[in-house]
Amino acid sequence: MLQAPVSIPQPDASKARSGITGLDEMTGGGLPRGRTTLLAGGPGSGKTVVSLQFLVNGARHCKEPGIFVAFEESSQRIAANAQGFGWGIDELQKNNELYFLDAQPAPDLVLSGNFDLSGMLAVLDGQVKALKAKRVVVDALDIVLALLPDPMSKRREIYRLHDWLLANGLTAIITAKAGGDATGAMVEQSLGFMQFMVDCSILLNHGVVLGVSQRNIRIQKYRGAVFDENESPFLISKNGFEVAVARTMGRLDALVSNERVSSGVERLDTMLGGGYYRGASVLITGFPGTAKTTLSGAFAEAACQRGERTMFVSFDSDGSEVVRNLNSVGIRLEPYVKSGVLRMISARTITGSAETYLGRIKALAEEHQTRCLVIDPVSTLSKSGNELTAHNVAERLIDWCKGAGTTLVCSSLLDEMASQSEGGSPLQISTLADTWIHLNYLVQGGERNRGMSIIKSRGTSHSNQVRELILSDKGVTLADTYTAGGEVLMGTMRWEKESAERVAAEVAEAAARLKKVRLDAEEAELEVRVKSLQSELIAKQAEKALLASTTEGRARELTRGRSEMAELRGADAAQPPSGAA
Known part of the structure; x- marks a missing residue:
């Protein structure tokens, strides 16, 4: 609400x-x-x-x-x-x-x-x-x-x-x-x-x-x-x-919402605990080629799928080029452009100061009744005059979006010659953004792979892991964290390590199945031997019982024969043995 x-x-x-x-x-x-x-x-x-x-x-x-x-x-x-x-x-x-x-x-x-x-x-x-x-x-x-x-x-x-x-x-x-x-x-x-x-x-x-x-x-x-x-x-x-006046201290005109909106990447939503907040400002920083535009496009597509009027402002390319390029990674924006839900703006056609950019963007957004706004990259404003003015413009852009309840996703290009480590935006607006996602390269085994981490996300519990960002014609996804020897592996090294472990697991599974078969055979053999011994035991027990019965019968027959013989001879009754009382 x-x-x-x-x-x-x-x-x-x-x-x-x-x-x-x-x-x-x-x-x-x-x-x-x-x-x-x-x-x-x-x-x-x-x-x-x-x-x-x-x-x-x-x-x-x-x-x-x-x-x-x-x-x-x-x-x-x-x-x-x-x-x-x-x-x-x-x-x-x-x-x-x-x-x-x-x-x-x-x-x-x-x-x-x-x-x-x-x-x-x-x-x-x-x-x-x-x-x-x-x-x-x-x-x-x-x-x-x-x-x-x-x-x-x-x-x-x-x-x-x-x-x-x-x-x-x-x-x-x-x-x-x-x-x-x-x-x-x-x-x-x-x-x-x-x-x-x-x-x-x-x-x-x-x-x-x-x-x-x-x-x-x-x-x-x-x-x-x-x-x-x-x-x-x-x-x-x-x-x-x-x-352009900065917000007055103590002014409470922002529309605060607990509603979550999808980032367009399911596993990123999971890392964020459910997605971005409605009306939040999201900053995506990274070096050239780290897929900042791709993440921005994924958010725009998700917003259009929800039926929310969206505007995508590109400072680097024409709108048609952005649509074509995103199509290669499974992000389909063309249907929404044709339906009018999505409006693509090429900011290269706007000339003037950062204030001119802001005024033009606000006018176009209000005209389109924009619910979700993407600016790629917002760091271009720093090239339109001095950085202090550009910072103030970016600050007012965020304040204006919050006041209008518009969810803002903006990318910021980092200096490709700088050290490839986590760094703030050239406009220094990372402290103002509600969610800060950083993209970088990880060079391993002679190849570059894209890594993504969430530096901060206010009001949400979020993952602190570095995930590998994978782009394919089926879309954008994040790979599970894979570590070996305390190091996060990405790309071919991760694939080779996972493949080796998968083969080792298959070999271990086959060995376990073989051992199980051998143990089953031995168990069956023992069961047969046990049954044989049980049968032999029963036979011995029967023979023993027969022997005992036969012996007892013979003794009775002998005693009875003697008694009958004595009676026939008329002998005296048997006398007790000597020494008896």
Whole structure:
């Protein structure tokens, strides 16, 4: 039975929810309501996307109409660029829930005299009252400030805008281009003081690490609220801006189950005490060619046989190649691909950072309603930027699967040049996995054989033996542990030793049968002799009895004859012997 997650706290009324995945978690509920937030970042960091998404979600889900003031791009271009997100901006505009105010200065503008924002604010004030707007975005304010002649003028207009926003009780976002170092930790000098003036300051960074695009968001300040101070990666997906936030400490959203699911290998299920836990994360590590993909495929086949929607993500090969290769070891995935139960994904078609991989995998899994997920190998994420980012992505992948109750099996490729001993994943996620299965080679007698062991399996009693993994066209199985002289034998050496013992056992059995036949013959011979002796004994006993009977009869006859003779002669009665009383 799956245990229900704990209840989610009610949103803070003093905060306006942005509706952006992850951002509300970082801010503890949203942006400060009725206050101003500064959003700074370099080109392509997603400032406009965040701002527009904030307005769209406010209009759709919070019944808070919004106004977008565009200083850099025209409203037509902004709306056209946002069409791919499916936000329905045209519909919001028709329903007077979203309004675009074009305020771009002409490229050939020549300033003469004083310049301020009073006129724009007057127009904006009328639109706020007409729409009863609650949210406002001022996009690329630095474009207008660049027209002002000196820092004092720029600061004056910034204060004018900020005071107007506060006076109208609007939840506002002001975006500005960031300057300074590559981390985006500083904004342009003319806007630097805004970080002290606003109630919330958010920095966006878009850089390249080891040739891979990386995007990060950091909340620099948030007055009167607890927030996540650390950098968090984000990506811009088909749904818009998404922040990857680590799980909050103490959060109990994982669906815990005592149900077991098969690994696809019967003898491995026995070693695990019944199989994997439903919703568990399983890590299969090993060197190239140790059958990591095969074990993953066996699990996918077993899941499909149970009728569970499964997704197999391969970083090494195309889906059709994986299906063909697994077919050679008796794992038939093609029928399930055709029926739609199994979805094969070639991750080589996905380019970008580890965050991009995670976002794409999550979107595809949710679209397929995946119950069981296979990623082969997950260690590829470590090549998409720095290993720290990849580790965080792998950690969130496991957390997301646990929260969704999805059983995750992922393989991890170990360095083939490293020592062939038990080692953790390059992503260092072996401590996070519930079950860790390690595959390796054992070289004996001039051949390599595959060995499998269970390093850990939380919550289950499991075997500590090293088993030989045997692949054939009939499927995958594990050989019984065979030791000789304290050493585990595998492959030909095991076969030769078992064959020799089998022959020796047959010889011993034949010798035992022969000895039994000889003993049976001797026993029969003895039984015949015993019967003969018994017959001879009976004859002797009869002869003896006859002799005794004959002797006794003769004695009686002699005594009777003497008596009759005496009577015939008339002799005196017999006298007692002399000396008798």
